[in-house]
Amino acid sequence: MLRALTSLVFIVFTVAFVAASSGYDAAVDQAQASGWTLPATAKEEKNPLPVNEATLAAGKKLFLQKCQRCHGPEGKGDGPDANHDHHDHMDLTNPKNTANNPDGVVFYKVWNGKQNPKMPVFGDQLTKEQVWAIVTYVQTLRKK
Numbered sequence: 001m002l003r004a005l006t007s008l009v010f011i012v013f014t015v016a017f018v019a020a021s022s023g024y025d026a027a028v029d030q031a032q033a034s035g036w037t038l039p040a041t042a043k044e045e046k047n048p049l050p051v052n053e054a055t056l057a058a059g060k061k062l063f064l065q066k067c068q069r070c071h072g073p074e075g076k077g078d079g080p081d082a083n084h085d086h087h088d089h090m091d092l093t094n095p096k097n098t099a100n101n102p103d104g105v106v107f108y109k110v111w112n113g114k115q116n117p118k119m120p121v122f123g124d125q126l127t128k129e130q131v132w133a134i135v136t137y138v139q140t141l142r143k144k
């Protein structure tokens with residue numbers, strides 16, 4: 001009995017250690033499982049742009065050009081090309097999505113897009129700086 005208990009404790013610690021050292025991250029893992037392509041470091045990546053009027057104005061302009069048709073003018077997931085079956089995830093103001101979407105995660109969702117439900121890849125039509133500007137703007141639409 002004691003030996004079984006000791007082995008169990010050992011296994012639990014080993015799993016916890018491997019998980020911690022391999023950079024396992026629940027938010028990134030969950031996003032990947034639902035079809036997004038995110039590097040393991042996505043959550044830690046910092047927005048290189050300053051949050052100021054110029055960045056936000058550039059981000060807003062690009063958002064209206066590239067994202068509005070699906071996500072709507074205020075990011076509520078109500079654009080003309082919105083996928084209504086996935087409204088909860090398309091609503092960028094939905095407070096349930098805030099914690100799972102730090103800057104770096106949003107960057108890669110936009111950069112790499114998603115197959116199903118479909119969101120276009122933007123890495124082949126925008127620069128990194130443009131995507132970071134969009135990220136800066138999108139984060140101002142979110143509610144805590």
Ligand code: HEC
Nearest residue numbers: 066067070083086089090097106109110117118119120134
């Ligand atoms: C063709 C329609 C379409 C366009 C254009 C589009 N998206 Fe999306 N987007 C979607 C769909 C559909 C989802 C929901 C995916 C899901 O359910 O997993 C989504 C999800 C997202 C999410 C994740 C929300 C979450 O809760 O995880 C972010 C962030 C996002 N879009 C940002 C953008 C930005 C920024 C742009 C413009 C650069 C953009 N999208 C353009 C269709 C689109």
